[in-house]
Amino acid sequence: MYPVTVKGDRVSLREFTPEDVDAVLAIYGDPVATRHLSFEPRTREQVQATITAVTNAARAEPRTEYSLAAALPSTDEVIGFARLAIDTQHSGQNSAQIGFALRPDTWGQGLGTQTVELLLTLGFDHLGLHRIWGARSPNNTASDHLMRKLGMIVEGRIRHHLLIRGAWRDSIVHSILEDEWQATAQS
Numbered sequence: 001m002y003p004v005t006v007k008g009d010r011v012s013l014r015e016f017t018p019e020d021v022d023a024v025l026a027i028y029g030d031p032v033a034t035r036h037l038s039f040e041p042r043t044r045e046q047v048q049a050t051i052t053a054v055t056n057a058a059r060a061e062p063r064t065e066y067s068l069a070a071a072l073p074s075t076d077e078v079i080g081f082a083r084l085a086i087d088t089q090h091s092g093q094n095s096a097q098i099g100f101a102l103r104p105d106t107w108g109q110g111l112g113t114q115t116v117e118l119l120l121t122l123g124f125d126h127l128g129l130h131r132i133w134g135a136r137s138p139n140n141t142a143s144d145h146l147m148r149k150l151g152m153i154v155e156g157r158i159r160h161h162l163l164i165r166g167a168w169r170d171s172i173v174h175s176i177l178e179d180e181w182q183a184t185a186q187s
Ligand SMILES: CC(C)(COP(=O)(O)OP(=O)(O)OC[C@H]1O[C@@H](n2cnc3c(N)ncnc32)[C@H](O)[C@@H]1OP(=O)(O)O)[C@@H](O)C(=O)NCCC(=O)NCCS
Pocket: 032, 033, 034, 036, 037, 099, 100, 101, 102, 103, 106, 107, 108, 109, 110, 111, 112, 113, 114, 134, 135, 136, 137, 140, 141, 142, 143, 145, 146, 149
């Protein structure tokens, strides 16, 4: 599916363009924004390579990678990076992992919650997925709170999931199933 747009009242998801490099650098180059992520802050060149990779992947057929810009609808200012990646093994492509990060000066206004809600809308309502999951650092309380609020329950802990910053890090996995999402939408 290309191009993808998922509209919310305070944030919209859209495809990345080469002009979005600096906006993404303000997130992926920031030590605070990346503190709980699986990589160290990226340089401008690395972010440029990321944007090239995701814009190429967006046009793959079949598409399995949906890396999208979270932008303010009024100005199209990009404030976040949202990703839904379809699991290509063992699930008949009915399952996907999500990831998300917003620029730190926008935190605490509900924009992160809407960004993830739009990813779930994309996955369940547009792509017809059965299961969506996310993995976070055990110390990432904001992500924990956000995912629980949207019905993504904790399903377990992956021990020593990542080798990052010279140490092994566990991940906590959250997930939501199709019927749980439909029940949320109806309540
Ligand atoms: C996680 C993140 C996207 C949240 O974005 P945000 O725009 O601040 O989220 P919201 O404003 O929608 O807040 C979501 C909920 O988390 C709560 N929250 C935010 N920060 C919190 C914290 N440090 N501790 C506990 N709860 C927190 C908010 O109060 C809100 O709950 P409420 O609506 O019940 O009050 C943002 O912090 C971020 O980009 N972090 C860096 C990248 C990252 O960690 N991504 C997740 C990887 S798994």
